[in-house]
Amino acid sequence: MIEPRPRMQKPVLGDPMTAAEALRWCLVIARKGAGFVSPNPMVGCVIVDAAHRFVTAGYHHRVGHEHAEIDALMNFETLKGHRQLAGYHVYVSLEPCAHKGRTGSCAVALSELKPESVTYLLRDPNPLVAGQGAAILRQAGIATFSAGESDRLTESQKSELIDDAEDLNEIFLWNMRTRGSSNERCFVTVKLASSLDGQVALRSGESQWITSDEAREKAHRLRLEHDAILVGRKTVETDNPSLNVRLRGAEEFRNRAVILDPRAQLLPRLLEDGADEKFNVVRVRGWDHLIVAVQDQKIPAALLARAKDRGVRVLTGVGSEGILDLAHLTRELRREGVQGLFVEGGAGTLGPFFDQNIVNRLHVFVAPLLIGGRDGVGWSSQFGVARLADAWKLKRLRVKKLGEGDSLNMHWTGRLDL
Ligand SMILES: NC(=O)c1ccc[n+]([C@@H]2O[C@H](COP(=O)([O-])OP(=O)(O)OC[C@H]3O[C@@H](n4cnc5c(N)ncnc54)[C@H](OP(=O)(O)O)[C@@H]3O)[C@@H](O)[C@H]2O)c1
Structure with missing residues (x-):
């Protein structure tokens, strides 16, 4: 697992945050799950307010435990006393999951809370998700973008962040992408x-x-x-x-x-x-x-x-x-x-x-x-x-x-x- 660049200061409540900074922070905190989430990917999630100021974040701590989005939502609730996300933007390093595995579907959970937008760095290659998480969010009327589609990121930010996200979860991505192939x-x-x-x-x-x-x-x-x-x-x-x-x-x-x-x-x-x-x-x-x-x-x-x-x-x-x-x-x-x-x-x-x-x-x-x-x-x-x-x-x-x-x-x- 390779460190995201450049190094970032830990954001605090109210810090202004660009989309690139929010996604980079997702990668930084995702790494905290290293060693404890396999065979799942390491994922981080950041919530910012309507003015793009940092509110809270979460990550996938351990296999079988809450996914990053749910962890961030729990932190949001502790802070705000409710879970409604109207007006807030959600950033996450991997497409929210569509399926119900050991935990519930993050795409379904987010779609019920109606955030203003959801931006994810990588499409999840897991055939149980692969585009379906984004589809659930879009069907619920939520503006949903992959990093490649986002107009809040420059082309160089996109390629740097996507490379970093690929490096972070290279083991998971390799295993998913080679499933059923001669390179399995x-x-x-x-x-x-x-x-x-x-x-x-x-x-x-x-x-x-x-x-x-x-x-x-x-x-x-x-x-x-x-x-x-x-x-x-x-x-x-x-x-x-x-x-x-x-x-x-x-x-x-x-x-x-x-x-x-x-x-x-x-x-x-x-x-x-x-x-x-x-x-x-x-x-x-x-x-x-x-x-x-x-x-x-x-x-x-x-x-x-x-x-x-x-x-x-x-x-x-x-x-x-x-x-x-x-x-x-x-x-x-x-x-x-x-x-x-x-x-x-x-x-x-x-x-x-x-x-x-x-x-x-x-x-x-x-x-x-x-x-x-x-x-x-x-x-x-x-x-x-x-x-x-x-x-x-x-x-x-x-x-x-x-x-x-x-x-x-x-x-x-x-x-x-x-
Ligand atoms: N600086 C470092 O990063 C580092 C890291 C590890 C080790 N080392 C040092 O390296 C030295 C040991 O290295 P080494 O090269 O002598 O031995 P090694 O790599 O530890 O072991 C080699 C033995 O493993 C078996 N083996 C390995 N790959 C195989 C394969 N594909 N097919 C069949 N057998 C395979 C063979 O056993 P058989 O002989 O039974 O056929 C081979 O002789 C030690 O001094 C150690 O301290 C340094």
Whole structure:
């Protein structure tokens, strides 16, 4: 999830607000739901008065709880003592839902309250909504616009806001848009921390820590937005990572961990008595949050039975010559409920993800260090192209400085699938 630009001050009651500012604030507050709304999108909603002054806002906090529009309405009621929206304008980062799912239809709720207008940033690709939310509002006589249709936004505001809204919910949007297609797999984000010369570890295995505390904190925020974190067998053996989210407010968050162990070398050790003390990834998450991907081969029945007893999910990813078919694996993971997969390397894991073109987004955190190739391991050492024309090209690129002075790190991110 990428930060909306530019940064905004928190609005207070009565602040004048343009349509672009209202929609940008929707994106800012939508992010508060990160980690808690999947498989739903992150959505924010802002209500302004007839003179376009800020009144209140709301967002989707948690899956199964109120949608952003209803949250904003509840805040509106607390403030005003009623819910009638005549004369008020509603801005929302995603088309209000038409259907009644875990909660009621937001389009129906809004249409009964008769706001002056409703403007939404993105059309909801969910086939249960897709234009029908807007249709419900229009049938109720409410002026309803997508950002593209709004005459309160300039062309450059439209394209910037739409790009930001696409980036914010890229995992949700990818999963909705690829439903039923040959590309029906989870969204794959690759993240790595490297030296200025592209090394992610020493051959000795040492790699902690290359980047700064600030870069690592950002990486933890990114972990929070994904349903599972994937590493190769050797990273578990070398680093014994917990792969958890060490952020205030996210203590109860536990996504799943996926370990690539094609020849089931690590699996027996992960299932042993005491593995929940020895391996941090088991200690922190419990066996029931672990997925181990092995090649399609004869795994001893006793081992599979023990995995089942422990609650460890074993996926057989077909492949050949010891390389897992990652398209197959990411399809399987999506069936397991993983919409967003966060791949954390090392180089032996990253190589096949790039070679098999399974990467949607790349995050590279670069530290001002030179490790050198003699004893270092380059993150791109296991994949490549023969011609420059075939090089991977980042789209919707963002580059951000993290920290200052000698501890300045750079954060590069972009999409590879657009
Ligand atoms: N700086 C960073 O961002 C970062 C992040 C993570 C790790 N690291 C460092 O990287 C080092 C470990 O990296 P590594 O490259 O040696 O190992 P790795 O990527 O952790 O694991 C590689 C192993 O995973 C299995 N594997 C991965 N992808 C596979 C695929 N598509 N098909 C089949 N098997 C697959 C293979 O297991 P088999 O050998 O059983 O076939 C392979 O040898 C450690 O030193 C760690 O600290 C650095």
